[in-house]
Amino acid sequence: MAFITSTEMFKKALDSNYAVGAFNVNNMEIVQGIVDAAKEEKAPLILQVSAGAREYAKPAYLLKLVEAAMIDSDLDIVLHLDHGADFDICKSCVDGGFTSVMIDGSKHPFEKNVEMTKQVVEYAHAHGVVVEAELGTLAGIEDAVNVSERDAKFTNPEQAQEFVERTGVDSLAIAIGTSHGAYKFKGDPYLDFERLGEIEKLIPNTPLVLHGASSVLKEFVDTCNKYGGNIPGAQGVPEAMIQEAVKHHVCKVNIDTDLRLAMTAAIRKVFVENPAEFDPRKYLGPGRAAIKGMVQHKIRNVLNASGKA
Ligand code: G3H
Numbered sequence: 659m660a661f662i663t664s665t666e667m668f669k670k671a672l673d674s675n676y677a678v679g680a681f682n683v684n685n686m687e688i689v690q691g692i693v694d695a696a697k698e699e700k701a702p703l704i705l706q707v708s709a710g711a712r713e714y715a716k717p718a719y720l721l722k723l724v725e726a727a728m729i730d731s732d733l734d735i736v737l738h739l740d741h742g743a744d745f746d747i748c749k750s751c752v753d754g755g756f757t758s759v760m761i762d763g764s765k766h767p768f769e770k771n772v773e774m775t776k777q778v779v780e781y782a783h784a785h786g787v788v789v790e791a792e793l794g795t796l797a798g799i800e801d802a803v804n805v806s807e808r809d810a811k812f813t814n815p816e817q818a819q820e821f822v823e824r825t826g827v828d829s830l831a832i833a834i835g836t837s838h839g840a841y842k843f844k845g846d847p848y849l850d851f852e853r854l855g856e857i858e859k860l861i862p863n864t865p866l867v868l869h870g871a872s873s874v875l876k877e878f879v880d881t882c883n884k885y886g887g888n889i890p891g892a893q894g895v896p897e898a899m900i901q902e903a904v905k906h907h908v909c910k911v912n913i914d915t916d917l918r919l920a921m922t923a924a925i926r927k928v929f930v931e932n933p934a935e936f937d938p939r940k941y942l943g944p945g946r947a948a949i950k951g952m953v954q955h956k957i958r959n960v961l962n963a964s965g966k967a
C-alpha cells in the first residue's frame with residue numbers, strides 16, 4: 659500500500675462508466691469512515707484536504723491520519739490538496755507528501771489562471787505530483803439562470819482546450835452548473851451536459867473533475883431538522899445527474915457537503931435522544947458510522963466505483 663497519484667486511476671476511469679470519489683477530510687472520524695467504506699467496496703479513493711481543513715486540524719495531523727488509514731486499510735490512496743489558492747500552498751503540499759494538488763485560479767482572468775497553473779505544474783511534475791486546475795465559475799444559487807449567463811460563467815470548451823495545451827495540467831475541473839454547499843439551485847436543477855460533451859470532444863484525453871457534486875439528500879436534511887436543526891431550502895444535484903456525468907469523461911467527483919450532513923444528522927439524533935450523553939465517543943462514533951454509510955452509498959449507487967480498485 660502507498661500514497662499514489664491519480665494517473666492510473668483516471669486512465670482506467672476515463673472511458674468507463676464510473677468515477678473516483680474524492681471526499682474531504684477534516685478529522686480522524688471522517689478519515690476512518692471514508693476509508694472503511696472504500697475498503698469494503700474495493701473502490702479507488704482520493705482523500706482531499708482544503709486550506710480550511712489544514713487550518714482546523716494542522717497539516718501534520720492530517721498527513722499522519724491519512725498515513726495511518728493507509729496502513730490500517732492496506733489501500734492505495736491519493737492524497738490531494740483541494741482548492742489550492744496559490745503556488746505557496748501547492749508547494750507546501752508537494753513538499754509535505756501529497757501526491758496530487760489543485761491550483762484553483764478560476765476566479766482570476768484566463769491569462770493569470772494559465773500562468774499560475776503552469777508554475778504549479780512545473781514544480782509538481784518535477785516532484786512526481788499531479789495537478790488539477792479549474793476553468794469556469796461554479797454557479798451560485800442566483801447565477802446562470804439563462805443562456806448568456808451560462809456562457810459567461812460555465813467552462814468554455816475552446817478555452818478549455820487552449821488551457822490544457824498551454825499548462826500541461828493533468829486534470830481539469832469544469833463548471834457546468836454544480837456549486838459548493840447545500841444550496842445549489844433555486845428552481846429546477848440543471849447541468850449543461852451538452853457543454854460537457856463539447857469539452858470532452860476537444861480534450862478527449864483529459865480527465866474531468868466535478869466539484870460541488872453533493873446531492874443534499876432529503877433524508878439527512880430532514881433528520882437534521884427533526885432533531886433541532888434549521889436547514890430550510892437546501893437543494894443538491896440529483897444523484898441521477900451525477901450517475902449520468904460519470905458515464906462521460908468525469909473521472910473525479912468531489913463530495914463534502916453530503917458527508918457533513920450525514921455526520922451532523924447522526925450526532926444531532928444522539929443528543930436529542932439522550933440529552934445526558936457527554937462521552938464524545940458516543941456521538942462521534944455514530945457520526946463516523948454515518949460517514950461510512952454515505953460514502954458506501956456514493957461509491958456503490960452513484961459513482962459506480964465498487965470493485966474498481
Ligand atoms: O470545496 C470546498 C470543500 O467543501 C471544503 O470546504 O473550505 O470549508 O473546508 P472548506
Ligand code: 13P
Nearest residue numbers: 839869870871872914915
Ligand atoms: P459539495 O459542497 O457539493 O460537497 O462539493 C465539495 C467540493 O467540491 C470540494 O472541493
Ligand code: ZN
Nearest residue numbers: 838869870912
Ligand atoms: Zn470544490
